[in-house]
Amino acid sequence: MLKVKLLGAAQEVGRSGILLTLDDGSKILLDYGVSLEGEEPQFPLPVKPKEISFVSLSHAHLDHSGALPLLYVSASPPLVTTPLTLSLSDLLIRDFLKLSKYYVPYEYSEVKGMMENAVLKGFNETYEFGGVTVSLVDAGHIPGSAMISIDTGSYTVVYTGDYALHDTCLLRMGDKSALSKADLVVTESTYAEFDHPPRDWVEREFIATVTEVIEGGGTVLIPAFAVGRAQEILCVLAKYNFPYKVYVDGMAKAANDLILEDSHLLRDPGLFEKAVGMATKVRDWNDRKKAVEEASVIVSPAGMLQGGPSEYYMEKIMEKEKNAVVFVSFAIPETPARQVLETGVFASPTKKGMVKARVEWFDFSAHCGKSELIETVKISKSNAKFLLVHGEAEAERAMKKYVEEQGREALMPALGEEVEIEI
Ligand SMILES: [Zn+2]
Ligand SMILES: [Zn+2]
Missing domain, CATH: 3.40.50.10890 (Rossmann fold)
Known part of the structure; x- marks a missing residue:
């Protein structure tokens, strides 16, 4: 049975951290960011770094990457991400450390540890670990951003990270192909309540x-x-x-x-x-x-x-x-x-x-609007399940409704709650 625990971004935007526990007990962490809401940075719930098989990072924004160095204080899990996401994360995390007026529970040496353990993959290349195949798919959110696909051999989990299904001047829209193959879609729901203007x-x-x-x-x-x-x-x-x-x-x-x-x-x-x-x-x-x-x-x-x-x-x-x-x-x-x-x-x-x-x-959003999130549900497998993250409670409730209207099941776990998902 797949278990999913949200270490952050549970009915909130910020400090993303999704912990998957697979049938064999192995653990995979997806993103580990900080929340910059308010004056003091908020970190996600703790995780034992030694227990993690690997961590995968969707994109460089600090709400997804800013807590990663914490994993390298006492361990060295592989970090699977794209080359550009790694270099941009290094830039943003160092700047965060330098400028933070508050205590940050890691140092430059842990940022270095993070860099040294990176496993860099381009879009659609694969990484194998203990029978699990990971691939990164273009998310269309910021340069280097990816959706993360985890194929265990018996089912596929796709985590969207932050994504867009519309073109911007900078980027093409995200690659939808992975979304239609997922048994479980862990999706952001930031703008579930409204559409962006043309x-x-x-x-x-x-x-x-x-x-x-x-x-x-x-x-x-x-x-x-x-x-x-x-x-x-x-x-x-x-x-x-x-x-x-x-x-x-x-x-x-x-x-x-x-x-x-x-x-x-x-x-x-x-x-x-x-x-x-x-x-x-x-x-x-x-x-x-x-x-x-x-x-x-x-x-x-x-x-x-x-x-x-x-x-x-x-x-x-x-x-x-x-x-x-x-x-x-x-x-x-x-x-x-x-x-x-x-x-x-x-x-x-x-x-x-x-x-x-x-x-x-002006609304220059690089996130899916309401119609794009609904499209995600429509192109998913008819028996796909959805787990909602990265949205205020109201937005996640709106997204849950769209998922259910399309005859699929949606979960919106609370912070720290571990849900068991039968696939
Ligand atoms: Zn982002
Ligand atoms: Zn984000």
Whole structure:
């Protein structure tokens, strides 16, 4: 009997960690991330690293990768992932360690341990371990992102990680083929309650807004996650031949360089090369001070205005009505970005006040919307079971309903609950 225990991301978004116990008692861990909601990072429930046969990582975002080094304090399980996910995770985890104002229960030496135990696989290549075949399938979420397929010989579990079944400027949609072969689909349900607006419309509205601000002499700050969203925004600007000055700052610069090395994974490598070429790298504080005074677009992490250069930019840009701050990601609760959107007040460790600049938000999501999640259910095996993760309770309940409407069974376990699944 397959057992599944959620160590995190149970009726919440953040700190993903899914522990599978197979019929023979062997254990496989899928993702091990941190939650960045609120000020202090939240870690998933503990697991005994020595008991794990291997761990597989879906993608580099910290809510999936940020707790992995904990596994290498006292053990050395193989880490199965794509080469780009490994290099981007290394970048993000080191940055997390450096910037965290709170205690993080691991050190750089454990990050090194994680890197040394990596087993790198491209999409659709296989990894065999104790009779289990693992393959990574393109998830279309961020560069390098994968769904993880685990074939035990008697049944197949597919964990979607974060995925999208729509094209973006940066990536092609995820590969659906694995979803239709799974006996158990462990799926994210972040946006189960609604659909994203049509992509072309979002892009055009975004370009029109940014252009209007710049032509009025203002500066546009786009706080963006270093991996994924920053590159998507640069690609949108390049696609529309945006004629004004674009700056890129923070970890997005290093992420751009790593992604360029694996640009064959992108939908249009030429567009991304053009996008990176169009953007001026901010090198130091002189550049930063210059950028905020110019009629320009500044793409910079942190996406939630919590640390990173975007915090500095926001302090300057918020003061003038001609400027704008344009959010391009879901605003995580209890973050400065969410507070700006909900109350118009920005608070950083060094400043607090009303934002005088224009505030906008655009839905550039790289997650499945409602229709894509329903499509996932429709293309699954008629007797497939679904286990829901990575969604607020309301979203998971909505997803459960779609699954049941299609005559399949859905489980939404609580944190730490171990469910037995008969396949
Ligand atoms: Zn993600
Ligand atoms: Zn996620």
